[in-house]
Amino acid sequence: MNTKHKEKTGSITVRQTYPVPPGAVFRAWSDPELFRQWWGHGAWAATEILIELKPQGAFRYILHNQDESKTFTSVGNFKEVINDKKLVFSWEWLEGQHQGRQTLVTVELNDLGGSTELVLTHSRHDSEELMEDHRAGWTACLQRIAGVLE
Numbered sequence: 001m002n003t004k005h006k007e008k009t010g011s012i013t014v015r016q017t018y019p020v021p022p023g024a025v026f027r028a029w030s031d032p033e034l035f036r037q038w039w040g041h042g043a044w045a046a047t048e049i050l051i052e053l054k055p056q057g058a059f060r061y062i063l064h065n066q067d068e069s070k071t072f073t074s075v076g077n078f079k080e081v082i083n084d085k086k087l088v089f090s091w092e093w094l095e096g097q098h099q100g101r102q103t104l105v106t107v108e109l110n111d112l113g114g115s116t117e118l119v120l121t122h123s124r125h126d127s128e129e130l131m132e133d134h135r136a137g138w139t140a141c142l143q144r145i146a147g148v149l150e
Contacts, residue, residue, distance in 0.1 A: 011123035012135045016142040020149045022084045022109040022116045028145050029087060029107065037148045039063070041140030044072070053081055059089065071095060076105075085109055091122070101126060103134075118142060 018025055028034045032049040039046040040063050048062040056077055063072045073094040080088035087107040092100065103124040110117040120138055125131045 010125035010128070010131045011121055012125070012131050012138070014120045014122075014135060014138045014142055016118045016120075016145070017112070017115055018118065018146055018149055019115050021114065022111050024149050025109050025116045025118055025145065026084045028148050034148045035061075038144040039141060041137065041144065053078065055079065055081055057081075076102075079104075101130065103130075118145075 028038060030051060030053045032051050035051065036046040036049045039049065039061055043066045044063045045066075046061060047064045047068075048060065050058065050060040052058050056079075058077055059075065061074045063074075064070065075092055075094060076090035078087065078089045080086060086109065087105075089105050091103045091105050103122060106121045106123070108119045108121075110119065120142065122131075122134050122138060125134070
């Protein structure tokens with residue numbers, strides 16, 4: 001279905017607090033093996049993770065369903081990388097109903113003195129459906145990060 005989308009102004013924000021310092025949370029985003037363990041939710045699991053963590057570096061995250069009959073790939077480039085503090089990257093799905101719609105993700109890690117507040121803002125959405133799909137996905141994924149933190 002091809003529809004015309006409105007201006008890309010919508011954004012969502014998801015927050016999660018973890019009982020570890022920001023460096024541990026940053027590693028969950030920057031280490032491909034750790035990332036693979038928390039990326040995905042429900043029947044979807046990460047099968048391939050590529051992370052070139054530097055400004056203009058690329059990423060590629062591939063999800064498969066349980067029988068590997070469906071694949072969803074997200075790609076983008078890092079715009080800003082501040083170790084243990086902040087990641088900004090473009091985001092695009094290569095398959096599915098949101099294919100080809102480029103958005104922007106900002107991940108901020110706030111040091112709470114022994115714990116970390118992660119604030120994820122996903123912006124430049126052009127539909128309510130896209131915002132809600134991403135809100136649900138990010139909420140589930142961020143809850144899974146706790147399982148890989150040291």
